[in-house]
Amino acid sequence: MSADRLIKFELSKLNVHLPERRLSLKEALSSAKPQVMSRDGSVHTFKREELEFLAGLLPEADRDKLQVPILIALEPKLGRGTARISGEAEVKVVSQVLEKELTAVELLIYRPEVAILRRKLPTTTQYLFLW
Amino acid sequence: MSYRIAVVGDQDTVTGLALAGATYAHIHTTNEETLAKLNEFFDSEEIGVLLITHRVAEELGYDFRRMVRTKRLLPLVLRIPDKTGYVPKVDELREIIRRTVGAEIMIKKEGS
Amino acid sequence: MAIALAVSPTRMELLKLKQRVGLAQKGHDLLKEKMDALVIEFFEVVRRIQEARMKAFDQLSVAHRALSMGFAVVGTLETKQASKETKRELQVEISTRHIMGIAVPAVEVGEVERNALVRGYGLHMTSSVLDEASREFERALKLLIELAELEASAFAIVRELEKTKRRVNALEYILIPRLREALKFIMMRLDEMERENFTRLKRIKAMMEKRE
Numbered sequence: 001m002s003a004d005r006l007i008k009f010e011l012s013k014l015n016v017h018l019p020e021r022r023l024s025l026k027e028a029l030s031s032a033k034p035q036v037m038s039r040d041g042s043v044h045t046f047k048r049e050e051l052e053f054l055a056g057l058l059p060e061a062d063r064d065k066l067q068v069p070i071l072i073a074l075e076p077k078l079g080r081g082t083a084r085i086s087g088e089a090e091v092k093v094v095s096q097v098l099e100k101e102l103t104a105v106e107l108l109i110y111r112p113e114v115a116i117l118r119r120k121l122p123t124t125t126q127y128l129f130l131w
Numbered sequence: 132m133s134y135r136i137a138v139v140g141d142q143d144t145v146t147g148l149a150l151a152g153a154t155y156a157h158i159h160t161t162n163e164e165t166l167a168k169l170n171e172f173f174d175s176e177e178i179g180v181l182l183i184t185h186r187v188a189e190e191l192g193y194d195f196r197r198m199v200r201t202k203r204l205l206p207l208v209l210r211i212p213d214k215t216g217y218v219p220k221v222d223e224l225r226e227i228i229r230r231t232v233g234a235e236i237m238i239k240k241e242g243s
Numbered sequence: 244m245a246i247a248l249a250v251s252p253t254r255m256e257l258l259k260l261k262q263r264v265g266l267a268q269k270g271h272d273l274l275k276e277k278m279d280a281l282v283i284e285f286f287e288v289v290r291r292i293q294e295a296r297m298k299a300f301d302q303l304s305v306a307h308r309a310l311s312m313g314f315a316v317v318g319t320l321e322t323k324q325a326s327k328e329t330k331r332e333l334q335v336e337i338s339t340r341h342i343m344g345i346a347v348p349a350v351e352v353g354e355v356e357r358n359a360l361v362r363g364y365g366l367h368m369t370s371s372v373l374d375e376a377s378r379e380f381e382r383a384l385k386l387l388i389e390l391a392e393l394e395a396s397a398f399a400i401v402r403e404l405e406k407t408k409r410r411v412n413a414l415e416y417i418l419i420p421r422l423r424e425a426l427k428f429i430m431m432r433l434d435e436m437e438r439e440n441f442t443r444l445k446r447i448k449a450m451m452e453k454r455e
Binding site for chain 3: 014040
């Protein structure tokens, strides 16, 4: 049974780096030190240049719809190597960064695209593990 | 928190980096002496970054590698080339990559 | 094929086992995703390290050449003296930041480049050659510190990656196969027991019918 307990423990650790509450892009830009508090108590700071880059990709109205950090959702049922981006504004922005056509409110991206996204937006994206 | 820089190596390396502002310095003499100094540096709560030349690190061998493996989070340790530009053929990072991924990835030639 | 798990062949156990297999499989799949994500992060850091190494080590060469010039022009003794007199108080701010829950160091170097006055070595010994050497080394030092930060991050990611890989392997090659074996065993036994029961009931029924 302790194997089960270990597994549950590992699972509980997976998303501990995520913030309790995300910020809208607008809020983040207006703050002198844009950051969020993670569930494990650590502070995660956003790089201003990334925030400004994101702002440049959206019309003013959407800036308080976009939540940062943008979550890259990894879910086993999507298949290994596939991730999902949700949220209208998030999808708009990611589609542009990856130079893809804007389709729906949800976007599936593949490993090489995840790598590009993480390289371009290292502090404004984070992984989310779902099951 | 604020920390200082320490440098260990040959005369030129130490002189140069001291001119640049490194607070703690040790010119390599014997393995014994240098290891003792390094122990001091690793124990010190003030040193954030330790720069050491590849040559000296190699000479110190296993004892130094063990120190680095068992150290606390700080100081950060960086091996650097001396004025001859010497870097060892076996690069630790490349070994780790190979071990992790099982593939050989070329690391660009380090600055001459 | 040793069955490492001793379980009694009951329906309760069957149910519990099925849940355990489900949990182990879920854990395995998610940890594999985590491993993949860590590999992406690792390669990105390695890419930045390669760039940073080239820049830093190139600058270090340049600095050494300038220093040799300094030795030649000003003299070895004077140069060493200058290095002792110089203000050697460079400070760096080190804090932690997190990548996927892994603690990595974040290093901020203040203004490394200074001018001769601030450097503090005896003005009577000041030579522009020495200044040049100091400046080149200041640039090198800044790049080296950035490199140190990147290398530390790479090692931290690798440690986590290896830990995760070990867990994935333990699940994939040890726990899950054992659970599945035990599951097979129980299902087999339950089937057997049901067949035995069924035959027994048939016999009893036949016996009872004979009596009538």
